[in-house]
Amino acid sequence: MNDISLIEPTFTEASKRLGRPQVILSGQIVELVCFSKQHLGNSKYLEWLHDHDVIKTLNLPAYVARPISLEEVTEYCWHLMNSTNNLFLAVHDKRNNQFVGTIKAGHIDWYSCTADIGIMIGNKKSWGNGFATEAIRLLCRHLFSHVKLRRLTAGAMSINPAMINVFEKLGFVKEGIFRLHDRHGEEYCDHIHLGCFANEFEQLKKRT
Numbered sequence: 001m002n003d004i005s006l007i008e009p010t011f012t013e014a015s016k017r018l019g020r021p022q023v024i025l026s027g028q029i030v031e032l033v034c035f036s037k038q039h040l041g042n043s044k045y046l047e048w049l050h051d052h053d054v055i056k057t058l059n060l061p062a063y064v065a066r067p068i069s070l071e072e073v074t075e076y077c078w079h080l081m082n083s084t085n086n087l088f089l090a091v092h093d094k095r096n097n098q099f100v101g102t103i104k105a106g107h108i109d110w111y112s113c114t115a116d117i118g119i120m121i122g123n124k125k126s127w128g129n130g131f132a133t134e135a136i137r138l139l140c141r142h143l144f145s146h147v148k149l150r151r152l153t154a155g156a157m158s159i160n161p162a163m164i165n166v167f168e169k170l171g172f173v174k175e176g177i178f179r180l181h182d183r184h185g186e187e188y189c190d191h192i193h194l195g196c197f198a199n200e201f202e203q204l205k206k207r208t
């Protein structure tokens with residue numbers, strides 16, 4: 001297993017705009033902070049990644065096929081925490097500073113100025129309280145306004161209407177349907193691809 005403390009992250013100029021490692025995005029009910037060794041060491045994190053209710057809509061077949069090991073999770077997180085084209089953040093409930101999930105701007109393309117958004121509210125007791133909505137809103141604002149990205153994308157399984165609802169509420173537009181692309185158990189479902197330009201996100205913000 002890699003020892004995170006031994007690694008000096010090498011940030012490029014562009015990726016410095018991400019604001020790591022100090023970035024804190026604070027809203028009314030959630031706070032987003034850089035995912036750290038403390039989050040990785042929190043036993044809840046691995047529990048979420050072993051909870052079928054949580055992972056069944058993540059579209060990560062390897063996680064569903066068998067319980068993912070701590071070593072695999074550590075390697076994955078370590079990669080995200082040190083890469084210059086991913087911003088991996090922990091979602092905290094602001095009322096008690098509890099770690100409730102993770103959010104990521106992944107595959108950041110510094111040439112095309114695009115990124116893909118993914119989220120997991122791992123604490124099921126937190127579902128339905130608006131945490132994902134505010135977390136995605138905070139991250140998108142940061143990416144459009146500060147990091148100066150041009151376009152954000154996201155994908156969701158069609159069996160995850162809550163996720164699609166949240167993205168559409170924030171101004172994302174359904175751009176494509178990959179027919180029966182995703183597997184869930186012994187069945188298949190459509191994969192919904194969504195996208196959002198800065199002006200679409202801001203426009204919706206003004207209406208709400």
Ligand SMILES: CC(C)(COP(=O)(O)OP(=O)(O)OC[C@H]1O[C@@H](n2cnc3c(N)ncnc32)[C@H](O)[C@@H]1OP(=O)(O)O)[C@@H](O)C(=O)NCCC(=O)NCCS
Pocket residue numbers: 053054055057058059118119120121122126127128129130131132133134155156157160161162163165166169
């Ligand atoms: C999907 C997920 C991110 C939603 O998080 P959340 O914090 O519960 O989301 P919010 O409370 O901000 O918003 C959920 C919205 O979906 C709506 N919703 C819930 N169930 C719904 C359904 N069956 N159909 C349509 N909308 C639904 C809610 O009413 C709410 O919208 P509203 O605020 O306009 O009322 C969370 O359940 C999760 O992490 N699931 C497991 C991992 C996952 O699926 N991640 C996404 C991978 S793409």
